[in-house]
Amino acid sequence: MTVLFLIAAGLLLRGSLPQYDGETALPELAAPVTIDRDALGSVTLTGLSRLDLAMAMGFVHAQERFFEMDLMRRQAAGELAELFGIDVLSHDRKIRLLRLRARASAILQQLPGEHLQLLDAYRAGVNHGLHALAVRPFPYVLTRTRPVPWRNEDSLLVILAMFLTLNEENFNRELALSSMRAMLPEPVYDFLTSPAGNWDAPLLGESMQLPPLPSDNDIDLRAVNAQKPADDFSRTEQSPGSNSFAVSGQLTGGAAIVANDMHLKLRVPNVWFRVRLIYPDASSGRSHDITGISLPGVPSIVIGSNRHIAWSFTNSHGDFSDWVRIRISDTDRAQYRNSDGWQPLQIFTETIRIRNAPDEQLTISETEWGPIIAQDHDGTPLALVWTALQPDAINLKLLELERITTAGDAAGIARQFGIPVQNFIAGDRNGNISWTLAGRIPGRFAGYDPQTPADWSLPGAGWRGWLDYDLYPLLHNPDSGRLWSANARAVSAEQLKLIGNGGYDLGARATQIRNRLFERDQFSIADVQAIQLDDRALLLTRWFELLQKTAESFDTRAEWLQPVQTALADWTGKASTDSAAYHLVRAFRYEVMDTLMNGFVAQIRRNDPEFQFPRLSQTEWAVWQLLEQQSLHLLPAPHQNWNELLQHCLQAVAARMNQDGRFIIQKWGAVNSAQIKHPFSRQFPDWIGRWLDMPSDPLPGDHNMPRVQSPNFGASQRSVIAPGQEELSYFDMPGGQSGHPLSPYYGSGHTNWAQGKPTPFLPGLVDRQMKLAPPN
Structure with missing residues (x-):
């Protein structure tokens, strides 16, 4: 019986394989399209029009990745329970409050005709590709469900899913900041939420004034009994982000070089799909040749090059959502107050x-600003106003990069993109480089703090549409010939007021990248790649020194201290896989951070027992202010002095690393080994799960260095591109190209990504070829 089951399962799996050879008719095609795949499964689409290539891209995406596309549209629409049942109902209840499917349908009505035509072509290609499979994609066989055909608004939902991935964290962040502001003295709040620190590396503007330590009149942590365990600050340092940097022609002797690695949760298959588009220009007769990565579900190239420019993105971590305190009428609960009265x-x-x-019915109340979906710390209803909920926030203008030929023009058009606001860096073949923000930024009226909920029923409060494009920050061909972006604060204090602070990164990555860029006067592609793979633990250098000093401060030479001394003697200053010292110092850092910040959180939890700190980017800076100044009123109870606190933290780390009565400090690679899994691997026996998942490779790197890496989070791609020299450029990504485990392209290229070995950017020799053609 088992043998018959395995045979049947194998036949079903093979029946859902994508088509890689032969010819298939697509009724809507105007002219044939050739689909070439190289040894990694990278797809080259060659045709006579962009519309035909959009249809062919839809066909290929559906055959290789329809299930993943389906998950993204369902994630944004709040429709996962239809596939997976009650286990994901809480997600659907939360997301459905935003009514994103209805909003995507409304956005469609406002798109220009050219964009609608592309969506029509792409949708037709997706549904033809799905229908052409002999057996529906294997995840639907496993779940005993059937795929729902693709609709135009589903492509917009995929874009909205990226808005959620990159922006949703800030929703809860602002709610937590509201609780902090209400329950802490102002000097304490200002200290903990400082927008700047000593790791800043802005592109524009000067350093910002930093807040002082709170006085003993503001707070005395010795009097606070911290009952609940400390927050885990390691969780707040893993956030969707990216690295991007560029050097101009004055440093390369020719074309600019643009590097990018976008940091996301890693999965099998990868979120991105490698593709090249070749089609003629209708006016000049020359060919457009665009290579990069696509996001299955959308008919555009996300990052890449067009032989003239290369472009890249990093999450801006600006503030693009606000909470509005809603005044509900005491006499009519169906009415709320705005600046014109009761509505x-x-x-x-x-x-x-x-x-x-x-089925479950969900009732949603909406205001002119957005849906009411939360409560403030005092129980006041809150409505969410968010860029993604605005009818003109999303478009397909990213496609225009395919025809742009200069970095300056690319930065000019980027501000109009209908995407989550991103740092945008472009370089061109003539050596020019530009940085700006891509995406729509809200224009805010003055008079309220956008980081905490506010009353917008007063005249002049809230948003006044979109920020004028002329007010966007822009840096074109800086004198240094260098640009960098790593999710940290990029602009001055005045410009920061326009963009907002959505939880910028600490800045350690940005600083390390900036400093590496200034170590050389000339760069090759290999030099730039070396910066991407930099796993030096510069942030932890002083933590290593503090740990050494703490270990030496014990009066007795306890047996458990010997492994500490042994590990520290092997410190190399890198997050390398063979380093036990890095693992130990990192653990000590987080233990100290958690212990010190727990004193402050205990003050808040007197009124809000479930409170958790949001992403506070400058916690590293704040903790070191405490450690250096050692004010007794900021020493958390029950510790008697600062050295005792540090000794306690080291002992706590040792206790956690105790295995069967022995204190064993594992090497970093044993802790930081890959767990990049297929969504269904946990539902099968281990031997099948291991076949679906990527290998458990030890991985170097960590969060606060250029080589960002954790077991399932890190660089979802790495690219270094010199436009016009694409043959010398490179691109790597984890998880592989195909979503089908029997495909020769399942997991393709993953080994090079894990080992940091460059793979050519352009597709290689043709491995398989098929053709899409109009009916005879």
Whole structure:
């Protein structure tokens, strides 16, 4: 019986393989399109029009990645329970409050005709590709469900899913900041939420004034009993981000070089799909030749080059959402107050379909600003206003980069992109480089703090549409010939007021990249790649010294101290896989941070027992202010002095590393080994799961260095591109190209990514070829 089951399963799996050879008719095609794949499965689409290539891209995406596309549209629409049942119902309840499917349908009505035509072509290609499979994609066989055909608004939902990935963290961040502001004295709040620190490396502007330590009149942590365990600050340092940097022609002797690695949660298959588009220009007769990565579900290239320019993105971590305190009428609960008086709430009903369970009805109340979906610290209803909920926030203008030929023009058009706001860096074949922000930024009226909920019922509060493009920060061909971006603060204090602070990164990565860029006067592609792979632990150098000093401060030579001394003697200053010292110092850092910050959180939890700190980017700076100044009123109870606190932290780390009565400090590679998994691997026996997942390779790197890496989070791609010299450029990505485990391209290229070995950027020799053609 087992043998028959395995045979049947194998036949079903093979039946859902993508088509790699032969010819297939697509009725809507105007002319044939050739689909070439190289040994990694990188796809080259060659045709006579961009519309035909959009259709062919849809066909290929559906055959290789339809299930992943489906998950992204369902994630944004709040429709996962229809596939997976009650286990994911809480996600759907939360997301459905945003009514993103309805909003995506409304956005469609405002898109220009050219964009609608591309979506029409792409949708037709997706559904033809899905229908052409002999068996539906294997995840639907496993879940005993059937795929729902693709619709135009689904492509917009995929873009909205990226908005959620990159922006949603800030929703809860601002709610937590509101609780902090209400429950802490102002000097304490200002100290903990400082927007700047000593690791800043802005592109524009000067350093910012830093807040002083709170006085003993503001807070005395010795009097606070911290009952609850400390927050884990390691979680707040893993956030969607990226590195990007560029050097101009004055440092290369020719074309600019643009590097990019976008940091996301890693999975099998990878979120991105490698593709090259070749089609003629209707006006000049020359060919457009665009190579890069696409996001399955959308008919555009996300980052890459077009032989004239190369471009890249990093998450800006600006503030693009606000919470509005809603005043509900005491006499009519269906009315709320705005600047014109009492207005009726808009009431919507959403139906959540749940697999193997009855449907659930969800009632949503909306204001002119957005849906009411939360409460402030005092119970006041809160409405969410967010760029993604605005009808003109999303478009397909990213496609225009395919025809842009200069870095300056690329930066000019980037501000109009309908995407989550990103740092945008472009370089061109003539050596020019530019940086700006891509995406729509809200234009805010003055008079309220956008980081905490505010009352917008007063005249002059809130947003006044979009920020004028002329007010966007822009840096073109800086004198240094260098640009860098790593999710940290990039601009001055005045410009920061326009962009907002959505939880910028500490700046250690940006500083390390900037400093490496200034170590050389000339750069090759290999020099730039070396910066991407830099795993030096510069941030931890002083933590290593502090740990050494703490270990030496013990009066007795306890047996458990010997492994500490042995590990520290092997410190190389890198997050390398064979370093036990790095693992130990890192653990000590987080233990000290958690212990010190727990004193402050205990003050808040007197009124809000479930409070957790949000992403506070400058916690590293704040903790070192405490350690250096050692003020007794900021020493958390029950510690008697600062050295005792540090000794306690080291002992706590040792206790956690105790295995069967022995204190064993594992090497970093044993802790930081890959766990890049297929969504279904946990549902099978281990031997099948291991076949679906990527190998558990030890991985160098960590969060606060250029080589960002954790077991399932890190560089979702690495590219270094010199436009016009694409043959010398490179690109790597984890997880592989195909989503089908029997495909020859499943996991393709993953080994090079894990080992940091460069793979050519352009597709290689043709491995398989097929053709899409109009019917005879």
